[in-house]
């Protein structure tokens with residue numbers, strides 16, 4: 001039912017911030033604009049980023 005394997009991508013990383021367009025993220029670690037589906041060795045999963053409607057987190 002639920003996938004146990006969560007994609008390691010910048011969009012779900014705690015260091016990223018998604019732009020309003022949803023087409024790129026700003027990485028606070030690298031201070032760069034990156035594709036949401038990228039990843040690096042500093043990736044840290046942020047569960048709140050998985051749900052676009054996470055308002056009460």
Ligand code: SF4
Pocket residue numbers: 009010011013014015016025026027028029030034038039040041042043044
């Ligand atoms: S580049 Fe690395 S640290 Fe930055 S958002 Fe992507 S995975 Fe996270």
